Each structure stands twice: as structure tokens, then as C-alpha cells.
Amino acid sequence: MATKRSVGTLGEADLRGKKVFVRADLNVPLDDAQKITDDTRIRASVPTVKFLLEKGAKVILASHLGRPKGVTPKYSLKPLVPRLSELLGVDVVMANDCIGEEVEKLAAALPEGGVLLLENVRFYKEEEKNDPEFAKKLAAVADLYVNDAFGTAHRAHASTEGVTKFLKPAVAGFLMQKELDYLVGAVANPKKPFAAIVGGSKVSTKIGVIESLLAKVDVLILGGGMIFTFYKAQGYAVGKSLVEEDKLELATSLIEKAKAKGVSLLLPTDVVVADKFAADAESRTVAASAIPDGWMGLDVGPDAIKTSSEALDTCNTIIWNGPMGVFEFEKFAAGTDAIAKKLADLTTTKGATTIIGGGDSVAAVEKAGLADKMSHISTGGGASLELLEGKTLPGVLALDEA
Ligand SMILES: Nc1ncnc2c1ncn2[C@@H]1O[C@H](COP(=O)(O)OP(=O)(O)OP(=O)(O)O)[C@@H](O)[C@H]1O
Numbered sequence: 001m002a003t004k005r006s007v008g009t010l011g012e013a014d015l016r017g018k019k020v021f022v023r024a025d026l027n028v029p030l031d032d033a034q035k036i037t038d039d040t041r042i043r044a045s046v047p048t049v050k051f052l053l054e055k056g057a058k059v060i061l062a063s064h065l066g067r068p069k070g071v072t073p074k075y076s077l078k079p080l081v082p083r084l085s086e087l088l089g090v091d092v093v094m095a096n097d098c099i100g101e102e103v104e105k106l107a108a109a110l111p112e113g114g115v116l117l118l119e120n121v122r123f124y125k126e127e128e129k130n131d132p133e134f135a136k137k138l139a140a141v142a143d144l145y146v147n148d149a150f151g152t153a154h155r156a157h158a159s160t161e162g163v164t165k166f167l168k169p170a171v172a173g174f175l176m177q178k179e180l181d182y183l184v185g186a187v188a189n190p191k192k193p194f195a196a197i198v199g200g201s202k203v204s205t206k207i208g209v210i211e212s213l214l215a216k217v218d219v220l221i222l223g224g225g226m227i228f229t230f231y232k233a234q235g236y237a238v239g240k241s242l243v244e245e246d247k248l249e250l251a252t253s254l255i256e257k258a259k260a261k262g263v264s265l266l267l268p269t270d271v272v273v274a275d276k277f278a279a280d281a282e283s284r285t286v287a288a289s290a291i292p293d294g295w296m297g298l299d300v301g302p303d304a305i306k307t308s309s310e311a312l313d314t315c316n317t318i319i320w321n322g323p324m325g326v327f328e329f330e331k332f333a334a335g336t337d338a339i340a341k342k343l344a345d346l347t348t349t350k351g352a353t354t355i356i357g358g359g360d361s362v363a364a365v366e367k368a369g370l371a372d373k374m375s376h377i378s379t380g381g382g383a384s385l386e387l388l389e390g391k392t393l394p395g396v397l398a399l400d401e402a
């Protein structure tokens with residue numbers, strides 16, 4: 001599991017007066033009133049920018065927001081300025097564009113310790129096309145490049161990949177480095193025993209992760225909607241539960257692979273079933289082998305929670321990706337909540353390394369108010385998944401070698 005060699009980082013270079021192009025992932029959720037509903041990614045980007053400001057650099061900050069098709073006011077980065085200014089302790093200047101004359105003027109006028117936030121790079125289709133001319137224009141205003149946008153590192157876009165061809169040195173920011181340390185470093189050299197918990201809706205989206213982790217872990221706990229494909233493959237009736245009929249053979253082969261590798265694979269022995277997919281559904285707990293006709297499994301049961309908790313108690317490194325059940329419905333959140341509490345407890349009382357791999361599992365940990373108790377919470381959904389699959393991220397590959 002690797003994303004290549006170690007990348008160059010912000011060292012002791014003389015940064016005073018230098019214009020630094022910082023690509024961050026400020027793709028935060030905004031409500032209808034353009035209010036930020038979760039500022040995690042902004043806060044995560046602060047240490048790198050603050051470090052540069054303290055060194056007397058001039059920071060030109062770039063990001064995408066959403067998936068706009070052309071210039072779309074709804075996807076402007078302007079609503080982020082007050083929060084960024086507050087967190088950085090400087091008045092952030094906002095440009096109306098990300099390239100061009102106005103940007104050049106504002107960049108030239110930046111004082112040491114000043115920050116210029118560029119407008120959404122995805123307002124240009126050239127960004128996602130990784131257009132070299134566009135990348136060159138982005139690069140033109142700065143002296144060096146720092147990529148701290150881990151959440152977008154799986155995209156080979158102009159501001160994450162192309163720009164490095166025109167701006168040297170090109171190094172990783174602190175957030176990028178931390179994500180790689182945990183999602184590559186800790187996973188490649190775990191304190192054993194090492195457990196992975198993989199949930200989420202479908203086997204098909206997690207095959208790569210499961211296969212890759214099978215080569216590393218001692219314990220693999222499965223949960224979420226994917227378990228019903230495994231049950232069906234073993235000949236159980238699964239009622240109306242989520243099943244991927246074309247993945248039955250794959251499920252059997254994953255069970256065999258686990259056996260061959262000596263990995264203890266834990267499939268839940270009981271499940272919480274519902275009469276419909278709804279928050280107010282009628283529910284009951286049944287054995288995994290006794291799902292009634294017409295019912296669907298929406299969470300793991302209490303026996304499964306107990307068994308996985310006991311297995312996790314023995315582990316020193318745990319990585320978690322994907323919820324155990326439909327945690328968005330209170331009634332079916334117990335399995336996911338139990339894992340979140342267990343990992344928080346193991347981190348704080350026993351010093352276990354706990355890594356939450358992005359996406360919905362992070363949302364679940366945050367909902368439970370346990371985010372600050374984990375060793376590492378990834379700011380990347382797709383990017384963390386790709387890393388755990390052992391893929392190389394273009395945004396990382398493009399950076400200078402350490
Ligand atoms: N038993 C189940 N039946 C149906 N859906 C389920 C079940 N268990 C969990 N889910 C759903 O799976 C979804 C999360 O699946 P997904 O594969 O996207 O997970 P993730 O890896 O955390 O997310 P991401 O891919 O964004 O990182 C949740 O919305 C949850 O409600």
C-alpha cells in the first residue's frame with residue numbers, strides 16, 4: 001500500500017517575500033443562505049497557511065468548490081472569506097477570478113504575511129481538463145507551489161497536477177503530509193494487531209479497499225449494506241436487503257482469501273431488520289441466518305457489536321471506512337455509534353492508532369461528537385479510498401521528491 005516515495009515538504013527555506021501558490025481543498029458544504037455548515041476543511045488548511053505567513057511569505061490561496069459548469073455564483077468562494085480571515089488572523093483579500101490581470105495586480109500588491117484568495121478554479125473548464133495553458137497562467141503569479149489539497153489529490157487537474165510543471169519547488173503542505181503519514185505510513189507499518197472495519201452501502205465500491213487491506217490486517221470486520229451480498233453468497237435468505245447479485249462469487253472469493261491469509265473475518269451474526277427503508281420503520285433484531293421475508297437489514301445487531309468490540313480490544317491500529325448501518329436514521333445508528341465510541345475509547349485509554357478514512361464514517365464520528373478523540377480523521381472521501389486501495393494519487397505524484 002503506497003503512494004510512491006516521500007514527498008518534499010515545507011522546510012526551513014527562506015520564504016520571506018516569496019509568493020506561494022497554495023492549493024487547498026476548501027470544498028465545504030454551504031446552505032441555501034451561503035452559510036458554511038461544516039468548516040472542517042477550512043480549519044484543516046490553516047496550519048500550512050499560518051506557517052507561511054509567519055515566515056513572511058505572500059500566500060495565494062486556490063481551491064475548487066462544488067462541481068460548477070462555468071461561472072456559477074452559488075459556487076463562489078466569497079462566503080469563505082470571513083471565516084478564513086478569522087482563523088488566520090489577517091484580512092484575506094478576495095479576487096474575482098483565479099487568473100488574469102486583476103489577479104496579477106492583487107498578487108503584486110500583497111504585503112508579506114498577506115493572503116489573496118482566488119475565485120473557484122473550476123469556473124474554468126480548463127481546470128478539470130488539466131489544460132497546460134491554464135496551469136501556466138495559474139503558476140504565473142507565484143514563486144513556488146504548495147499542495148495541501150489532500151481531498152482533491154486523486155484528481156489530475158490543472159491546479160493539483162498541471163501547475164507543478166511550471167512552478168518549482170512543488171511541495172506538500174502539512175495537511176497533505178499528515179494524511180499521507182496516516183493513510184499510507186501507519187497502514188504500511190501498523191502497530192499490530194491491525195484491524196480494518198469496512199462498511200458502507202455496496203461491496204462493489206469497496207472491493208479494492210477490502211482486497212488491499214486483506215494483505216495487511218489481522219482482523220477484518222464487515223458491516224453496512226454490503227454484508228447481505230456475503231450472506232446470500234453463503235446461502236442465507238436476505239429478504240429485501242441490499243444485494244449485488246453480480247458480486248456473489250466475489251464475496252465468496254473474499255471469504256476464501258481471508259481464510260488463506262489467516263485474517264479473522266468477522267461478518268455480523270445478527271442484524272436489525274426493518275419493514276421499510278424509513279426513519280420510522282418497524283424494526284427487530286434477528287439472527288443473520290433468519291432474516292424474514294419482506295424485511296431488510298439496516299444495521300448490525302447487539303451480538304455483532306459485542307463480538308467486534310472484543311476483537312477490537314486486542315488491536316493497536318484500527319482503520320475504519322464506511323458506516324455499519326443506515327446511521328442517518330436514529331433507529332439504525334447503534335452499530336455505527338458503537339464503533340465510533342469503541343475507537344474513541346481505545347485511542348484515549350490504550351493509545352491505539354485510529355484512522356477514519358473519510359466520507360460517511362467521518363460524518364458519523366462527527367455526529368457522535370467524537371472527532372477529536374481519534375488519531376486521524378481524513379479530510380478526503382474519494383482520495384482516502386483510493387489511497388487505501390493502494391492507488392497512487394496524481395496530486396501527490398506530481399510533487400517533488402523529498
Ligand atoms: N444495511 C444497509 N442498507 C442500505 N444502506 C446502508 C446500509 N448500511 C449502510 N448503508 C448506507 O451506506 C451509506 C454509505 O455508503 P458509502 O459506501 O458511501 O460509505 P462511505 O465509504 O463512508 O462513503 P464515501 O464513499 O463517501 O467515503 C450511508 O448513507 C448508509 O446509510
Ligand SMILES: O=C(O)[C@H](O)COP(=O)(O)O
Pocket residue numbers: 025027066067151152155380381382383
Ligand atoms: O469533496 C471531495 O471529495 C473533493 O473536494 C473532490 O471533489 P470532487 O469529487 O468534486 O472532485
